[in-house]
Amino acid sequence: MERLLAPDMLPVTLAGLGVLLLLLIGVVVLLMRQSATADVSQRLETYTGGGRVQERSNEPITRQAIERIDSVVARSKQGSSIKQELARADLKLTVAEFIGLKLGAALLGVVFGFILGRASPAAQIGSAIVGAVVFSFIPNIYVNVRAAQRLKAFNNQLGDVITMMANALRGGYSFLQTLDMVAREAPEPAATEFRRVVQEVGLGRSTEEALQNLLRRVPSDDLDLLITAVSIQMEVGGNLAQILDTIGHTIRERVRIKGEISTLTAQGRISSWIITGLPIGLAMFITVVNPTYMAPLFTFGFPPEAWCCMPVTSLFMIALGYFAIQKIIDIEV
Template sequence: MSGEAIVAILVGLAIFSLFMSIRQLMPGKDPVEERLREYGLTDYIRSGGRQQEERPERFRLLERLARGFGLAEKWRALLLRANVPLTVGEFTALLLGLCAVGFAIGALRGGPLVGAMVAGVFCFIPFFYMKQRQVKRKQAFAAQLPDVLTLLVGSLRAGYGMSQAIELLAREVPEPAATEFQRVIRSMSLGLPLQKALQLMAERVESDDFDLVVTAITVQYEMGGNLSTILENISSTIRERVRVLREVQVLTAQQRMTGNVLAGLPVFLAVALSFISPGYFNPFFEPGWPRVLPLIAGGMIAIGFLIIRKIVDIKV
């Protein structure tokens, strides 16, 4: 065996030992606490709740590294709001994998600089997907909220209690409201008060209309009053607001599409030209003032996109 092979084996063993040492030194995390964090019950676990049998967790090291950089909570909230069935460790592994694939493709076609650019684009894809998924879920929830409130008002007037009415909503309403109300039911079954469970749901869906509903329910629990009449008035207001919002979206659809095309077309052409003709953009990265041109172009594209989005973002 040659000396280079022996050195390579020793370096590999050293890196493996380093990672294993880091994994052993990092403090463990109770999986029960992780599973119940979305229900706001971590204090219950710390105050003497019965610990369940620990289950194996994939990509635990990556999740701990993300937590060390302060990204675990943000990514967990993003995954929860987008309703993506991934853990933080799995999402971190996905990001690293996409970055590696993007860098390899770009480096083979246009060198390390192009590889870094492609890796950045590939790394941005999961965040873009989850943001779009979160926006669609938010819009779908806002569109079905008037019907949800109508069913809730009918249940209350039929003699159901609030908890029973929410159970009915979890069974009868379509997605995404069904999943959110099922989480409320699970939170209540684990000992969380109804008001707190609804407040956590409002934080997940990020809907101003539902915030108004939660406020009305909380005030009614504290002060009393005819909750069904209050919710009926809120439902009528929300229904009219949704109608106006849909009209605004129809009138601004062309402008929003124009902004997306104008912002994405230069990036798409730059990546395509880099693959078709490697080295085409090398003069822009030579020493001197040409290096500033890509930065100026990217800044102008971003400013134009933000201006267009601001113009068409009409509050209703």
């Protein structure tokens, strides 16, 4: 291992890791291309609730094997959670493809760790392990950020969508016709989500089930209020248009107040990002430019104050400051 991590063997090691990374990226791209050309039976699986249409005999064997692996992984508890997160982010990826992206990101983290910790072989091993763990969470972070942005956009549009629904009901439309009109007239992502509701109802599901599936894809408190009102009206009756007007006004006020709070807390959010990222980024920059200057912090020996207490305590204090600021600026509406 020490021979492999020696300075004269570093280019060979990095070249080998680079080849492995390119091969893994090629496999992931191939999977994504095949997923983009999936047949109609695969697309209908979302609405039929599990029963898969019999596979065509002329499909490639590799594609059938990949589908079987993905179906097994997706049925697990972790796979179901990943599938739900991908649906909330509206990413056209299977669970197996997402796991492949995580493995590729982890391999990229190993390469980055080797480059960052080239001051000593021990530092290279530690940096490669940390880099693999940290980089493996990058796809998850991207999915969560995309889902949060999509949820925020949906909440901002929901007040106007409810007003559109109330006006359509007053004009004589049925509730399903109203949903179809929203799917055609509303902006994204509201149009896509309500279009899925209409498609699920058209494929045989009840309106209540389709709306509950919508709530699982878009976990919004405002949407939950709308679905609850619609469900109660379907059971006991009442003027749904008037109820929707009241709900729409409440949601618009909440969106306005949230916007004002976001403006007032913008400085705190930026401060938390700078305070967290600046020391870590500066330490990484100095390590890349002058590895020997930072080497004492990662030199194993006794007593372990240098390589253990200082970095660990610094990271702990940085994380503590970040979460403290986030807690201060987190104001519930």
